[in-house]
Amino acid sequence: MATSGPVELVLIEFPRSDFKGEIVAELGRLVDAGTVDVLDALLIRKAADGAVEWLEATEGGDDELARIVGEPAGLLAADDVDAVAEDLAPGSAVGMLVFEHSWARGLSAAVAGAGGRMLDWTRVPAEAIDELTAGLTGTTEKES
Template sequence: MRPTGPVELVLIEFPRSDFKGEIVAELGRLVDAGTIDVLDALLIRKADDGSVEWLEATEGGDAELARIVGEPAGLLATEDVDDISAELAPGAAVGMIVFEHVWARGLTGAVRGAGGQVLDWTQVPPAALEALAAEIEEEN
């Protein structure tokens, strides 16, 4: 199925390559609730010696992550790994997740049905939201 809702790429850095099950559990909850559809996922690790290892979700041995992603869409490629790993500190890891906002399918369909089109769907960076919240708090 071709995505009809907005699609996002999320990068999650783990400075010490420490992974816990909470992230996969939450992704599973969001997928099962019909909120998102995970289209692709990769894990990139840079060893202390600078060597890079990367795995697709279905290769990591995590059955729940493999279930959530299913057959990877092929949206993430070797050049993505190269770009991310070049900036990654030794001993760190990055999880790359591409997902569709399933909840927005109805909204985007309604926009198209009304003769419109979504021109852009931009995520506001968390740092910008935190700065705005701090500014508002200072004013009050």
């Protein structure tokens, strides 16, 4: 598995263990548009009695999710499940996604072609940008 865009791990919590179809539909749209490539995905549920069940996204019976993920890269495994399940509330679930920002492949190639190299790629949380923007304009979101 060769990647040339940044790769991220995303954890999505579902407090009532309800997975919704609109998430899979949006992932499909992003994959089909060439924005991201989903490299691996796991679904983890913790029953009310504390028992943990997990499966690869391709084993969940959702054909669209299986199409999006394709052959899992094997980046997520039982150790990851144990680490997440420890903090998971009974009756809830987590979806774990590893994806590549495939839109950045061209940028990475251009940088390499110019003799450069990416030193770092840091994700800045939206909340931090909102705070910075509010500080620059002198307003807060509640005031607007």
